[in-house]
Amino acid sequence: MKRVLTIQDISCVGQCSLTVALPIISSFGIETAVIPTAVLSTHTAFTGFTFADLTEELPKIEKHWEKEKIKFDGFYTGYIGSIRQIEYIISIMKHLGNDKALKVVDPCMADHGKLYTGFSKDFPNYMLALCKEADVILPNLTELCLLLDLPYKEYSKLELEGMVKQISTITGASVVLTGVSFKEDELGAMTYDKTKDELSYFFTERVPMLFHGTGDCFASAFFGAVLKGYTFAKAAEVACTFTYLSVKNTREDAKEHWYGVHFESALGYLNSLT
Numbered sequence: 192m193k194r195v196l197t198i199q200d201i202s203c204v205g206q207c208s209l210t211v212a213l214p215i216i217s218s219f220g221i222e223t224a225v226i227p228t229a230v231l232s233t234h235t236a237f238t239g240f241t242f243a244d245l246t247e248e249l250p251k252i253e254k255h256w257e258k259e260k261i262k263f264d265g266f267y268t269g270y271i272g273s274i275r276q277i278e279y280i281i282s283i284m285k286h287l288g289n290d291k292a293l294k295v296v297d298p299c300m301a302d303h304g305k306l307y308t309g310f311s312k313d314f315p316n317y318m319l320a321l322c323k324e325a326d327v328i329l330p331n332l333t334e335l336c337l338l339l340d341l342p343y344k345e346y347s348k349l350e351l352e353g354m355v356k357q358i359s360t361i362t363g364a365s366v367v368l369t370g371v372s373f374k375e376d377e378l379g380a381m382t383y384d385k386t387k388d389e390l391s392y393f394f395t396e397r398v399p400m401l402f403h404g405t406g407d408c409f410a411s412a413f414f415g416a417v418l419k420g421y422t423f424a425k426a427a428e429v430a431c432t433f434t435y436l437s438v439k440n441t442r443e444d445a446k447e448h449w450y451g452v453h454f455e456s457a458l459g460y461l462n463s464l465t
Contacts, residue, residue: 192220192221192222193221193222193264193265193418194221194222194223194224194262194263194264195216195221195222195223195224195263195264195265195266195267195293195414195418196223196224196225196226196263196265196266196267196283196287197209197212197213197216197223197224197225197226197266197267197268197269197411197414198225198226198228198266198267198268198269198271198280198283199212199227199228199268199269199270199271199299199407200227200228200229200230200231200269200270200272201227201229201230201231202231202232202233202234202235202240203230203231203232203233204232204233204234204237204450205231205233205234205236205237205403205404205450205451206403206404206450206451206452206454207234207403207404207407207451208234208269208270208404208407209225209227209269211404211407211408211411211451211454212225212267212269212407212410212411213225214454214455214458215408215411215412215415215433215454215458215461216267216411216414216415216418218415218458218461218462219415219416219418219419219461219464220419221415221418221419224261224263226248226249226252226283227245228245228246228249228270228271228272228273228276229242229243229244229245229246229272230242230243230245231243233450234403234404234450235307235308236403236450237450244272244273246272246273246275246276246279249276249279249280249283250279250282252283253279253282253283253286253287256287257286257287261287262287262288262289262292263287263288263289263292264288264289264292264293264418265292265293265294265295265414265417265418266283266284266288266292266293266294266295267295267296267297267410267411267414268280268295268296268297268321269297269299269407269410270299271299271300271318271321272309274311274314274317277317277318277320277321280321281320281321281324284324285324293326293327293414293417293418294324294325294326294327295325295326295327295328295329295410295413295414295417296321296322296324296325296327296328296329296364297328297329297330297406297407297410298315298318298321298322298328298329298330298334298338299334299406299407300314300315300318300334300337301315301331301333301334301337302331302333302334302406303333304333304343305333306337315334315337315338315340318334318337318338319338319361319362322338322358322362322364323361323362323363323364325362325364326364326365327364327365327366327367327413327417327423328358328362328364328365328366328367329366329367329369329406329409329410329413330358330366330368330369331368331369331370331406332346332351332368332370332371335354335355335358335368338358338361339354339357339358339361341354348373351368351371351381352381352383352390355368355381355383355390356383359383359385363385364385365382365383365384365385365386365423366381366382366383366385367380367381367382367383367413367423367427368380368381368382368383369406369409371392371394372394372397375397376396376397377394377395377396377397378394378395378396378397378435379392379393379394379395379431380392380393380409380427380430380431382423382424382427384422384423384424389424391424391427393424393427393428393431394431395431395432395434395435396435398435398438398439398442400438400442400445402438402441402445402449402451402452403449403450403451404451404452404454405434405437405438405452408430408433408434408437408452408454409430409431409433409434410430412426412429412430412433412434412461413426413427413429413430415461416429416430416464419464429461429464432460433454433457433460433461434452436456436457436460437452437453437454437456437457438452440452440453440456440457441453
């Protein structure tokens with residue numbers, strides 16, 4: 192059985208980050224270890240949330256695991272709370288990975304044209320350094336624009352393909368661009384597999400609602416699927432389908448369950464693949 196590590200925050204209530212990643216990746220039959228970058232009482236869409244920074248725990252954990260000779264077959268990073276943590280995470284991936292360990296980075300820092308609260312304007316430069324350590328990066332359009340220092344606006348299909356190839360050249364990573372849509376009734380992802388120099392798309396029906404945590408659901412499912420042997424393009428298809436099912440299953444409960452999606456009800460889809 193493969194052992195992987197996911198590094199991101201714990202939002203105790205809110206169905207995102209580690210509380211999503213751990214069960215989704217585990218559902219593929221993969222041993223999943225975690226390093227929490229911070230502990231929040233809820234995710235940041237709630238008001239008055241508590242926040243405990245765990246930055247200085249990261250090197251202590253690395254040192255202990257090195258002593259215990261603990262190694263990983265893959266790494267997946269999500270929300271990172273500070274610039275300092277990026278340095279520690281790069282060290283962890285360098286020293287605790289088995290040969291050919293898969294490194295997936297979700298540059299989780301922005302959406303809808305804006306950086307998340309608490310991130311400085313220079314944070315994308317540091318995130319770019321982490322992306323250069325990755326085999327695959329999973330930006331949304333806002334994050335892609337920030338990584339390339341381009342304005343956030345609507346781009347054509349041809350322009351997006353050029354941007355994806357550009358960030359792949361800069362980072363050396365394959366790219367999955369999330370939240371892609373060219374029609375009002377569809378939503379999906381564009382995949383650029385650098386090793387094959389291939390572009391592919393996959394779309395599902397667009398559910399006309401916004402929910403928190405869907406990016407984390409997508410990234411976790413993608414990571415698990417690749418570890419199980421799926422190509423990047425097929426893993427993106429699996430992740431799109433899983434995320435769509437999670438959103439669809441929350442549609443009737445959207446008013447009360449505004450803070451996340453019922454991803455648990457879609458885990459059976461992932462179980463059917465393993």
